[in-house]
Amino acid sequence: MTRGSIPDDDDTVARKGKVVTTTEGWPELLRCTTTKPPPILPGELIEEILLRIPASSLVRLRNSVCSSWRTLISSSQFAKDHLRRSMAVDPALTHPCIAYYSSSYSYTTIGTFSVRYVFENPPHEPTKVVPYEGRCYRSIIGSCHGLLCLHDEELEDRAILWNPCTGFTSPPLEIGGIFYYCGFGYDHVNDKYKLFGIVNKKSGESVTRIFTFGPKSKWRTIQDFPYRLHDSDSKDCVVGLVGLFVSGTGTLNWLLRSRLSSSVAVLSVDLVKETYSQFSAPSRDSDDKEFVLPRLGILRGCLAVCYETKKTHWTFWLMKEYGVPQSWTKLAIIPHHPLLVNPVSCYVLLPMYMLTNDVLLAKSPSGKFVLCNLNDGSIEFPNIDSSGDGMTKHRPLSRGSGSRIFHVYHESLVSPSHFGLPSCSSEMRSLIIQNCECNICKGSGASAM
Numbered sequence: 001m002t003r004g005s006i007p008d009d010d011d012t013v014a015r016k017g018k019v020v021t022t023t024e025g026w027p028e029l030l031r032c033t034t035t036k037p038p039p040i041l042p043g044e045l046i047e048e049i050l051l052r053i054p055a056s057s058l059v060r061l062r063n064s065v066c067s068s069w070r071t072l073i074s075s076s077q078f079a080k081d082h083l084r085r086s087m088a089v090d091p092a093l094t095h096p097c098i099a100y101y102s103s104s105y106s107y108t109t110i111g112t113f114s115v116r117y118v119f120e121n122p123p124h125e126p127t128k129v130v131p132y133e134g135r136c137y138r139s140i141i142g143s144c145h146g147l148l149c150l151h152d153e154e155l156e157d158r159a160i161l162w163n164p165c166t167g168f169t170s171p172p173l174e175i176g177g178i179f180y181y182c183g184f185g186y187d188h189v190n191d192k193y194k195l196f197g198i199v200n201k202k203s204g205e206s207v208t209r210i211f212t213f214g215p216k217s218k219w220r221t222i223q224d225f226p227y228r229l230h231d232s233d234s235k236d237c238v239v240g241l242v243g244l245f246v247s248g249t250g251t252l253n254w255l256l257r258s259r260l261s262s263s264v265a266v267l268s269v270d271l272v273k274e275t276y277s278q279f280s281a282p283s284r285d286s287d288d289k290e291f292v293l294p295r296l297g298i299l300r301g302c303l304a305v306c307y308e309t310k311k312t313h314w315t316f317w318l319m320k321e322y323g324v325p326q327s328w329t330k331l332a333i334i335p336h337h338p339l340l341v342n343p344v345s346c347y348v349l350l351p352m353y354m355l356t357n358d359v360l361l362a363k364s365p366s367g368k369f370v371l372c373n374l375n376d377g378s379i380e381f382p383n384i385d386s387s388g389d390g391m392t393k394h395r396p397l398s399r400g401s402g403s404r405i406f407h408v409y410h411e412s413l414v415s416p417s418h419f420g421l422p423s424c425s426s427e428m429r430s431l432i433i434q435n436c437e438c439n440i441c442k443g444s445g446a447s448a449m
Contacts, residue, residue, distance in 0.1 A: 001154065001260070010229060012180065012386040015217060021047060021084075021092075026030070026106040033433065034159075039109070039332055043316065045211075046069070047072060048080070048357070050069070050073065050078075051070065051078075051081055051085055052085075052090070052093070053093070054094070054411070055082065055086075055091065055093060055094055055095075055146070055412050055413050056094045057166050058073050058082075058413060059165055059166055059413075060071075060145070062074075066217050070171060070175060071216045073372060074414065074415075076415075076417075076418035076419075077196050078413070078416055079412065079413040079414050079415065080414075080418075082412070082413055083145055083412050083413070083414060085147075085355075086410070086412075087247065087248075087331055088370075091410075092411075093356075094146065094374070094410035094411050094412050095115070095116050095410065095411045095436060096114075096115035096116065096353055096408060096409075096410050097112055097113065097115060097164070097408070097409055097410070097411060098112065098113055098115055098352065098406050098407065098408055098409075099140060099143070099164065099406070099407050099409060100112075100113045100140075100405060100406045100407070101113070101138055101146055101405055102138070102232075102391050102394060102399075102402075102403060102404055102405075103139070103259075103295050103402065103403045103404070103423045104402075104403035105391065105393050105394075105403075105406050105447045106138060106325055107138065107390055107392060108134055108138060108390075108427070109131045109132060109133050109134075109389055109390040109391065109392050109431070110131070110132045110134070110138075110140070110150075111129045111130070111131050111132075111334060111389040111391070112130050112131075112164055113127050113128065113129045113130065113384060113385060113430050114127060115352075115353050115355065115361065117409070118359070118361060118369070118371070118382045118384065119359065119371070119382075121211070121240050121382070121383070123380065123381075123382070123383055124383070125383070126227070126383040126384060126385035127212075127385065128385050128388075128397070129384065129387075129388060129389050130427045130430060131388055131390055131430070131431045132164065132430050133390070133429055134427055134428045135425060138150075138151075139151045139405070140160065141179065141182050141183065141184050141195065142183045142184030142185065142186050142242055142243070142244075142245060142252075142405045142407065143184065143245070143408065143409035144180070144184055144193065144209070144245050144247075144279045144411060145186060145188050145247075145409045145410075145412050145414045146159070146163050146164075146165055146410055146411055146414050147161050147162065147163055147412075147414055147416075148162050148164065148407065148409060148414025149161055149162075149184035149195060149240075150162055150285065150380050150428075151175075151179060152172070152175070156283055157174060157175045157176050158172040158174060158175060159172070159173050159175055159195065160171060160173065160195075161412060161416050161421070162192070162391060162427065162428055163412065163413075163415060163416075163427070164409070164411075164430050165411040165413070166410060166413060167427055167428070168322070168415045168416060168417070168423040169416070169423070169427035170416035170421045170422070170423065171215070171361070171371055171422055173195075173213075173255075175197070175199060175211075175383055176199055176200065176201065176219070177199040177200050177201040179196055179197040179199060180200070180229055180334065181198045181225055181227070181229070181238065181241055181242050181243070182195070182196060182197030182198070182241065182242060182429065183195075183196045183197070183242055183243030183244070183252035183269070184196070184245065185222065185243075185245035185250065185251070185252055185271050186245070186247070186250065186271070187212075187250050187271045187272050188248065188250050188272070189250065189272045190272065191419075192212050192213065192214065192419070193212075193213045194210050194211065194212050194213070194271045195210070195211040195213070196208075196209075196210050196243065196252055196269055196271065197209060197211075197404055198212075203321040204240075206228075206342075207221050207224075207300075208221065208222055208224050208225045208272070209221050209222065210222055210245055210274055212421050213416070213419055214420040214421070215356045215420035216420075217421070220274070222274050222278070223275070225276075226267065226276060227256075227267075229241075229284065229401075234255065235258060235259055235260055236256045236258050236265070237256070237257055237259060238255070238256060238257065238267065239254065239255040239256070239257055239291060239293050239294065239295070239296070240254060240255065240296065243268075243269060244296055244297070244298055245298075246298060246301070246302075246303060246322060247267070247301055248268045248301070248322075249256070249322045250270060250272040251269060251270055251271065251322070251324075252268065252269045252270045252271065253266055253267070253268045253269075253294075253296065254266070254267045254268075254296070255267075255281065255294055255296045256278070256304065257293060257294065257359060262283075262284050262285070262356055263280075263282075263283070264281040264294055264307075265278050265279065265280050265281055266279055266280075266281055266296070266303065267276065268323075271304070274403060275315070275324075277323075277325055279325050280325045281294075281305050281317075281325075282305065282307075282328045282330075284309070285307070285308040285309050285319060288367045292308045292346055292347070292348060293343075293346055293347055293348070294306060294307050294348060295306075295348050295349070295350045297350060297351035297352065298351075298408070299318060299331075299351055299353070299360075300318075300354060302318050302319050302320060303318075303322065304316060304317065304318050304319070304331065304351045305317050306348045306349050306350070306351055307348060308348045309333075311336075312335065313333050313334060313336055314331075314333070314336075314348050314349045315330065315332075315333050316331040316332045316334070316351060316360075317329065317331060317335045317350075318331045328355055331370070331374070332341065332358075332360070334349065334372055334373040334374075334377075335377075335378060339364075339366060339368060339381070340364035340365065340366055340368065340370060341364075341365055341366060341380075342364075342365040342366045342367070345365035345366070346441070347365050348365065349363070349364055349365065349370075350361045350362055350363040350364075352406065352408055352410055354417060357375075358372075358373065358375050359371055359372070359374070360372045360374055360384075363401060363406065366400065367399075367400030368380065368381055368400055368401070369382055369384060369397070369401070369403040370382075372373060380396075382398075384396075384397040384398055385397075385398070386398075388431065390431065391404070430445065
């Protein structure tokens with residue numbers, strides 16, 4: 001199977017026949033091998049060069065560059081420009097990663113690993129999980145532009161924003177109750193990050209709210225969410241508690257499954273207008289098992305849905321134009337494989353990420369991660385080493401995911417301080433960095449920019 005590769009940001013830089021690199025391979029922009037003074041570059045050119053460097057490399061550079069570069073890299077406008085460029089021109093600038101937590105045990109750790117390494121590492125070379133430990137922020141509400149929104153499940157009324165790439169977190173934000181049917185995303189019209197959720201107060205009252213992050217962060221109560229958890233009177237049920245954010249649309253999205261037929265729809269919350277809408281998903285076979293639930297994902301920035309069909313294979317659909325049912329396009333048919341199916345599971349294959357060469361990373365009903373080549377039909381099982389994630393009651397990820405919940409995010413320079421919130425770097429700490437005294441780990445750790 002040919003996995004392909006995500007474009008490498010660690011290429012060496014040739015200058016007049018000489019190669020200037022560091023021991024880790026990413027471009028060294030500060031030092032020069034010649035005794036002559038380096039040429040003076042215009043500020044605009046320096047900024048254009050830095051905008052072409054991946055976010056993770058810029059974070060590693062921050063302690064080695066001059067104060068003017070450091071100020072530039074740390075600015076809100078540079079973070080926006082870098083994010084905009086990565087989304088429109090070069091996705092390799094924001095590497096895809098996966099963060100996960102345990103939904104069945106109260107571990108204080110969150111594990112992260114590189115999607116790039118999952119695709120590129122040979123089977124004998126494991127992709128290492130980097131564990132982060134916090135106080136009691138154990139669940140992930142959603143991800144957007146490199147930020148993860150974490151929920152404090154112990155006190156049940158607080159959330160923080162965290163950028164794993166830079167290490168920054170926001171101060172705790174008061175929620176006021178237990179969350180369900182929630183999501184985190186970006187209002188691109190008003191340039192605001194928003195948190196949506198149904199809050200169950202201690203009084204028993206249930207309200208639907210949107211929280212806008214900023215200097216004067218506050219809740220706004222909106223029209224009730226159209227569906228309730230465990231509502232047996234409803235003709236439709238919502239599949240999944242967390243809505244998926246689709247970049248560029250300002251929407252959070254859930255699948256709706258009819259209790260009376262095989263029909264499926266998409267329910268969305270518009271974070272700009274703060275309203276609801278609904279549109280149809282692709283038709284599925286009437287012979288499909290009703291108890292096997294379809295799954296919703298994001299592939300190449302588009303909504304993707306997966307059905308089990310004829311009890312023999314999974315069918316993937318991709319929505320090329322958001323909100324237009326006619327744009328649903330059949331992406332792939334993946335036959336059942338003995339190591340992928342689970343007779344007692346009520347879910348199908350969950351799409352996670354797809355390369356441009358049509359290699360799909362998915363989580364199977366058996367709990368295993370799998371790489372599916374949509375061109376030749378071959379599959380591989382990546383080796384993910386989760387031995388250091390601290391979740392000792394779970395089996396290793398290479399054998400199955402258990403009750404871990406996964407979120408795809410892309411590394412970025414976006415910080416809570418860019419939209420008016422104080423930033424700190426103390427809430428989430430990498431266990432690997434804490435336990436390692438070498439200069440390389442210290443230099444690449446999560447510290448203030």
